[in-house]
Amino acid sequence: MAELPTLHYIEYHLTEHCNFDCTGCGHFSPFAAEGFADPIAFEHDIAKLAQLFSNIRKICLLGGEPLLHPEPEAFIRIARRHFPATDLRIVTNGILLKKIGDSFWDACREARVSLDISLYPPLGKSHEAFDGLCAAHGVNCVVRPVDEFLVGINARGDSNPEEAMKYCRSHFYCPFLQDSRLHVCAMPAMVHYYNNHFDRKISDDAGIDIFADGITGEKIIAMLEKPVATCSFCSCKYKPVKWRHARAENHVTGDYEV
DSSP: OOOOOEEEEEEEESBSOOSSOBTTOTTOGGGOOOOBOOHHHHHHHHHHHHHHOSEEEEEEEESSOGGGSSOHHHHHHHHHHHOTTSEEEEEEOOTTTTTOOHHHHHHHHHTTOEEEEEEOGGGTTOHHHHHHHHHHTTOEEEEEEOOEEEEEEOTTOOSOHHHHHHHHHHHOOOOEEETTEEESSSHHHHHHHHHHHHTOOOOOOOOEETTSTTOOHHHHHHHTTSOOGGGGGEEEEEEEEEOOBOOGGGOOGGGTBO
């Protein structure tokens, strides 16, 4: 039997919503309804990926703000059980770390999870505190100051999709798992929030059905390199937008478009 391929990376949302309202959020969390992932559904999908791939080099559990989920430790244990060699990470703004329960820290330590903490300006003085808190629980963390987002929506939809994909891939590779489907990135799966808020008609995409008849890891990897309809709405050049915390209704479309 041929050896299964390795997938480089996936992202998965534990929550759709967030406790920050960041201008330029690429996952459109400021406009998302409250939503929590189901650990049973996650195990269903992650077990299938383990049948398709020998390993996923990195799995990032994020959101939204993943620590708003009442059971983040369930997802940690499921991911580690099916992918024992993956670089498993929780991407968080860190606000809830001081009050989260021991079961979370136990799961992180046992599953060798690293916390990727996005240090936004309001928490700019908390770098050492986060380092100390994680060290006290025996959990590795990487604290990364973030004071801007890169945005690149072309609402006209006239970008060359191949060029947009090429530009994106030169900066990012971020397949996104949701509801048994892999997307080239989060935008095709999440842009409905943006469309609803701003009355836009940016194309979404159904993604790759990981349970489709005849699907293989090799086919999935190849399909993830092909542009989708949403790519026509991605600029071939991103622009930086300074971070700010504003109520969703005060966001303006220009914060996301080029």
